[in-house]
Amino acid sequence: MSSHDPSASPSSQRSATPLSVDAPVLELRSLTRTHGTGIAEVHALRGINLSVHTGELVAVMGPSGSGKSTLLTLAGGLDTATGGQVIIEGQDISALGRKGVAALRRRSVGYVFQDYNLIPALTAAENIALPRELDGVSVRKARKEARAALEEMNLLQIADRFPDEMSGGQQQRVAIARALVGDRRLVLADEPTGALDSETGETVLALLRNRCDQGAAGVMVTHEPRYAAWADRVVFLRDGSIVDQTLATGADSLLAAEGAK
Numbered sequence: 001m002s003s004h005d006p007s008a009s010p011s012s013q014r015s016a017t018p019l020s021v022d023a024p025v026l027e028l029r030s031l032t033r034t035h036g037t038g039i040a041e042v043h044a045l046r047g048i049n050l051s052v053h054t055g056e057l058v059a060v061m062g063p064s065g066s067g068k069s070t071l072l073t074l075a076g077g078l079d080t081a082t083g084g085q086v087i088i089e090g091q092d093i094s095a096l097g098r099k100g101v102a103a104l105r106r107r108s109v110g111y112v113f114q115d116y117n118l119i120p121a122l123t124a125a126e127n128i129a130l131p132r133e134l135d136g137v138s139v140r141k142a143r144k145e146a147r148a149a150l151e152e153m154n155l156l157q158i159a160d161r162f163p164d165e166m167s168g169g170q171q172q173r174v175a176i177a178r179a180l181v182g183d184r185r186l187v188l189a190d191e192p193t194g195a196l197d198s199e200t201g202e203t204v205l206a207l208l209r210n211r212c213d214q215g216a217a218g219v220m221v222t223h224e225p226r227y228a229a230w231a232d233r234v235v236f237l238r239d240g241s242i243v244d245q246t247l248a249t250g251a252d253s254l255l256a257a258e259g260a261k
């Protein structure tokens with residue numbers, strides 16, 4: 001487009017999908033995911049609507065099998081929806097293609113898997129540095145960031161250990177450090193405290209909270225009201241639907257809300 005084109009407004013030159021300040025970092029619209037067909041059909045998600053803005057941490061709670069991990073994998077572009085839309089930083093990811101989604105994921109999404117997903121042949125520091133290197137950061141800078149992230153988790157002493165030389169809690173914290181390095185705008189964490197004692201769990205939640213306060217948007221699955229109390233909002237899932245949303249005003253009110261279901 002030439003600069004003399006009279007139809008070229010400043011905003012149309014900037015970006016195909018300009019992102020307003022108030023636009024959510026993550027938006028799920030009528031999201032559905034169905035597995036199998038016929039008698040084996042499972043409706044893992046049945047029309048989820050959810051927006052998460054910069055600065056927000058949203059906790060997702062609900063019984064086993066209610067669709068929490070499914071929601072997170074779809075939100076992170078790791079699985080494809082049966083229906084509806086996933087919009088990350090203003091982009092409908094279904095329009096991006098596989099390579100485009102992979103690039104967006106590396107650049108914008110930090111993901112903590114329920115089962116950690118560390119690469120067995122890489123050390124703690126290498127696991128954390130790898131996604132950054134894949135995204136074009138120099139090896140030197142990525143390694144430096146990795147060590148800083150490990151230090152934040154009080155794990156510098158295991159930087160050169162391989163996953164099978166770490167405890168479950170250490171592996172989980174390395175997985176969290178991997179999701180928090182860089183300036184990813186969206187952090188998705190699936191039960192990030194499952195293997196941690198309560199003190200370490202609180203430390204991890206404080207880091208996650210801090211990351212959101214500094215400009216990320218976060219979604220965290222948890223079974224623990226005391227961790228959900230760190231969130232701005234709690235979304236309750238049941239059988240693939242959001243059945244309630246509450247402000248996280250403290251662990252006691254969350255326990256009461258859960259008990260009432």
Ligand SMILES: Nc1ncnc2c1ncn2[C@@H]1O[C@H](COP(=O)(O)OP(=O)(O)OP(=O)(O)O)[C@@H](O)[C@H]1O
Pocket residue numbers: 035036042043044062063064065066067068069070071
């Ligand atoms: N690949 C799959 N094939 C068939 N069904 C699946 C598949 N993945 C998930 N499901 C089903 O979808 C539903 C939601 O599963 P999901 O893993 O999202 O639950 P969850 O809330 O994360 O549970 P948990 O608390 O145990 O981690 C469950 O009924 C599950 O059995």
Ligand SMILES: [Mg+2]
Pocket residue numbers: 068069070114190
């Ligand atoms: Mg799960």
